[in-house]
Amino acid sequence: MSEIENLLREDLRGQSPYGAPQLEVPVQLNTNENAFAIPEDVAAVVAEFIGRELRGLNRYPDRDAFALRTDLAAYLGHGLTADHVWAANGSNEILQQLLQAFGGPGRTVLGFMPSYSMHPLLARGTGTAFTDAGREADYTISPQYVRDAIAKHDPDLVFLVSPNNPTGTALEPDVIDAAYEAARGIVVIDEAYAEFARDPRSTALGRLEGRKRLVVTRTLSKAFAFAGARVGYLAADPELVEKLLLVRLPYHLSSITQAAARGALACAAQLQAEVDELKHQRDRIVKNLRAKGLPVADSDANFVLVGGLRDAAAVWKLILDQGVLIRDVGLPGRLRITAGTEDETTALLDAFETAIEQRPEMFDLQEQQP
Numbered sequence: 414m415s416e417i418e419n420l421l422r423e424d425l426r427g428q429s430p431y432g433a434p435q436l437e438v439p440v441q442l443n444t445n446e447n448a449f450a451i452p453e454d455v456a457a458v459v460a461e462f463i464g465r466e467l468r469g470l471n472r473y474p475d476r477d478a479f480a481l482r483t484d485l486a487a488y489l490g491h492g493l494t495a496d497h498v499w500a501a502n503g504s505n506e507i508l509q510q511l512l513q514a515f516g517g518p519g520r521t522v523l524g525f526m527p528s529y530s531m532h533p534l535l536a537r538g539t540g541t542a543f544t545d546a547g548r549e550a551d552y553t554i555s556p557q558y559v560r561d562a563i564a565k566h567d568p569d570l571v572f573l574v575s576p577n578n579p580t581g582t583a584l585e586p587d588v589i590d591a592a593y594e595a596a597r598g599i600v601v602i603d604e605a606y607a608e609f610a611r612d613p614r615s616t617a618l619g620r621l622e623g624r625k626r627l628v629v630t631r632t633l634s635k636a637f638a639f640a641g642a643r644v645g646y647l648a649a650d651p652e653l654v655e656k657l658l659l660v661r662l663p664y665h666l667s668s669i670t671q672a673a674a675r676g677a678l679a680c681a682a683q684l685q686a687e688v689d690e691l692k693h694q695r696d697r698i699v700k701n702l703r704a705k706g707l708p709v710a711d712s713d714a715n716f717v718l719v720g721g722l723r724d725a726a727a728v729w730k731l732i733l734d735q736g737v738l739i740r741d742v743g744l745p746g747r748l749r750i751t752a753g754t755e756d757e758t759t760a761l762l763d764a765f766e767t768a769i770e771q772r773p774e775m776f777d778l779q780e781q782q783p
Contacts, residue, residue, distance in 0.1 A: 424537060431534055436738050440760045442751040443740040445578070445606075445716050447638035448694075449687045449754065455680040462676035466668045474668035477658075481671045484678045485646050489631075491618045496651040500666060500674070504605055504632040504645030508572075509535050511628065511647075513660040515570055515599045516541030523568035525554050527744060529578045529603060544568060552580045552710075556591035563595040571596050574603040575617065576610060579742045579749045581712030583615045590620070593627055599653075601628045606714035608636035608688050609695070615713065618648060625650040635715060636688050637677045644674045691715050695752035701762050705769060706778030716751045718744075721777045728768060728775055735764040746777070 418426060442448075451459065482495040489498070501507045508531070516522055518540040524532045526545045536543035546562035548554050554573075563571065571592055575584035584602070593600050602617040610616070617629045628649040633639040644666075647654075677684070698717050699709045707721040722728045725748050729741045732748075737760055740749040750761065769776055 424540075428537070431531055436733070438733065438738045439736040440753065440757045441738045442753050442757060442761060443738045443749075445635065445714070445751045446640050447635055447687065447715070448691060448752065448757060449638055451638055451677075452683060452687075455677065455683055458680050459673050459676035462672040462679070463669055466672045470668060472668075473664045474666060474671060476661075476664050478666050478671050481666070481674055482646075484675050486648075488678050488681055489618055489648055491621065491648075493618070493621075493648055496654065497621070497648050498646055499649070499654045499657050500644060500646040500671075501661070502645070502665065502670070503634065503643040504603070504630045504647075505531055505535065506665070507630050507645045507647050508532070508601070508603070509539060510657050510660050511570065511599065511601060512536060512539040512541050514656055520569040521566065522570040522572060523562060523566050524572045525559075525562070525574075527552065527579060527742065528572070528574045529605075530742075532572050532603075541570075552577075553582065554584075554588060556585075556587045559588055559592045560595045563592065568596065569598040571598065571600045572603060573601065574605075575615065576604075576606045576713040578606070578714065579716070579740070579744070579747075580718050581606075581710060581714040581716055583610055583612075583713040584617075586615070586617075586620070589617050589627075593620075593624055596626070599626050599628060600624075601630060603630050605630070605632045606635055606716075607631060608685075609692055609715045610713040611692075611711070612713075621648060621650070625652065628653065633674060633677060637681075637684055638687065639674070639677055642670060642673050642677075644670060690755075691752045694755060694758045697758055698750060698752060698761065702765060705765060706780070707765075707776065708779060716749055718747055718749050720747045721779065722746045722748060723775055723777055727772075731768040731772060731775065732761075732764045735760075735767060737761050737764045 478500050482498040485498045486493040486495050521542045522536050523544050525548050533543040544566050607616050628647050630647045633644040702709045707719050709717050709719045742749050
């Protein structure tokens, strides 16, 4: 063990940082980014918002990001105000702040894996014990499953993801209700991909009123094609939002970041067209891969989880050899695919067709019904 390793916190020794493979290939469909660049007219609006801040960069930003929170509340609707909203550097920092405020040493957060792989890493970084309750055999979770898990582990926080990553499935409202009723602590619904849901009403935002321990987290990275700007946010009871100020870093959101985010929010209607196109390409992937005999779950996110692979790692390599990068998330017989542009989706589907033709023994194809 090196001198530095020996000085590292014991619970961090031997751990690996979060990361997804970044390979230079023509089609990259592995990190759930928005496949479309910011449209020129939207970029112009964002630049205008940023430009207003440039001469004032000698001053610290608004530490409470009030104008941004006001815009976010207006975008979310549901009667929310700026006092219900908090913003930070990506939804990861939002989740970290929740763990800093309500978790920590001696406390536990309950998750349902497979789900967002950063949840246990964020828990570890804040000294919060992470407990994995798993999922049903088909990767779903029912109200009773959630109740039983909470009763067994009595967590201080509960993390639920809807739509879930990597399965793409959205939670039924009664699952959220069951979790809140069973838990004594904070219940977090991670809705990073909510704008891609087939039914927009599936959001937990409408369940916030009267539920002081319920939190809904969101991001601008996906639907707003703003991953490079790093803006995440939450909606919750104002008292809970106020408590997060105890752990926020001073001036944690730069003036440039706040301005850029406000510019993007001003163009939400234009960006929705890109969301609709990605939903179309996502559904195209589901339809075409199913037609080839591969089981694919209906998705409410901007990605799909494909099964029927006898060796997921080998199939991943077959697809990569054709210039298409997708994600091996470690689930046996399954790979995750981000929805791309029309051309990228065509390249992906062609790659799968070639792989099936050349190496049919690598696939467990289902017989298609007439």
